[in-house]
Amino acid sequence: MAEPWLNLAIGSSLGQLFVPDDHPALRLLVLSSGACRGLSVGGKERSKAKDKLGMTIGVWGILKGCGAFQSKGRAARASPVMIGRILAALAAILLSTFGCSSALTMSAAPSSKTRRVAVVTGASRGIGRGIALELGSAGYRVYALGRSSRGGEPVEGQRPVADGLDLTVESAADEVTRRGGSGEAIPCDVSRDGEIERALERIYEEEKRLDLLVCSAYTTPDQKIRGEFWTQGMEMWDAVNGVGLRQVYAACLAAAPKMIETARLCNGGESKNDPPPLICLVSSFGGKSYTFNVAYGAGKAAVDRLAVDMSYQLRKYGVATTSLYPGLVRTEANLKMVEDGTWDEASGNLDLSQGETPAFSGRAVAKLASLSKDAMMARSGNVEVVAELAKELDFVDADGTRPASIRSLRYLLPNFVFPQVEKEAGKPVPDSVKDNVPDFLVPWSVFSLGPPPEVDTR
DSSP states (O other): OOOTTOOOBBOTTSOEEEOOSSOGGGOOOOOSHHHHHHSBOOGGGHHHHHHTGGGOOOOHHHHHHTTTTOOSSSEEEOOHHHHHHHHHHHHHHHHHHHOOOOOOOBOSSOOSSSOOEEEEETTTSHHHHHHHHHHHHTTOEEEEEESOOTTSOOOTTOOOOOTTOOOSHHHHHHHHHHTTSEEEEEEOOTTSTTHHHHHHHHHHHHHSOOOEEEEOOOOOOSSOSOSOHHHHHHHHHHHHHIIIIIHHHHHHHHHHHHHHHHHHHHTTSSOTTSOOOEEEEEOOGGGTSOOSOHHHHHHHHHHHHHHHHHHHHHGGGTOEEEEEEOOSBOOHHHHHHHHHTOHHHHHTSOOGGGSBOHHHHHHHHHHHHTBOHHHHHHTTTOEEEHHHHHHHHTOOOTTSOOOOOTTBHHHHIIIIIHHHHHHHHSSOOOHHHHTTOOOOBOOHHHHTOSSOOGGGGO
16 A cells, blocks of 8 residues: 555656545645655655654644545646645745844834824724733823713623623723823724824824824624625625724825824934834635625625825835734734634634733734834735744734744644644644644735635635
């Protein structure tokens, strides 16, 4: 019987994939020194591969997502385009293995004697709150905007959280100040036209500057978020994209002139390379790959495009933009779902204990906002993944860990590939494989390919 480690051979014509059907459940590509040299691993190379398990990883899920296993026969035809994508993924892994370096210039702190001013929407809870608090730790003047206020009525439609939590804009502002920043709460329902505009006008009148706008406000639908789009109606679109897209655009419209003026005034100071004003749009991996439903993905992709297109027009004025991708986040509402026993079904059995805290996103924003003008403008308009920024800019989560990016093999294989392999094989993936998954990033061109995972078809 053929060894299960015999998986892939790329012919000289680059036109065929040979996949043995002896072990359909263990179609794993093993990358070792032998695999890197010849782009093939056979039974004779098995011992070498096991000896160098530290450089060994299965990318069965990537190949399957690319459509490499469409044929049930011994030889499956693949187009040159598909082969090119697979080779691009391998090349990216090899580059990651041998390493490359780049230099970034960061400012330790704002050089201006005046505190930099930040506005964070959705600051009462979740990722927005985490960002507001970390900006407080960085010394910002933070205006915390949100619907939940100590003096207001309970907000309808919010996801439940544990009892006893003070998730209001006032508590966020207080914590910002306690951490060394200067916090001010502004109760604001950004779903209502005109409210974000009035709030930004008031802030600018008081501060005469606006250095950072973070759009994190978001509403979740009352109905089940997974489903076929034609059964969800316009209610789903309005729920996820009313605040999540339309009001993000409204905030950017109102903030842009103020940030352009801030950039103009800052450029007249002693340093021409101080951090530029920054618009940060909190998005998600749903902008790159199918997640939850059609309306959600379309909205997140639009947010990403908004960051890109704004960067083209704002660049000459010295204002930067970015689209931020948190990973799986341990928000107050998600933790409540674990407590209530509803998390597994909603998430597809993802392990929330391995997720990020909201502070991780906050530290990412604080680091980005501290980059020099040259460094930040060079990446303006980019999608920035929180976990990947942590490696690049050298910071950790609140608990001292550094979670893997969702497009890292270290995240993808344990959460999606290994469970499917174990299901088909009827036996567990060896611990020696599970414990040696490298933190290699799947290229966006591969991550975005293929049908959604089975978990999203429910």
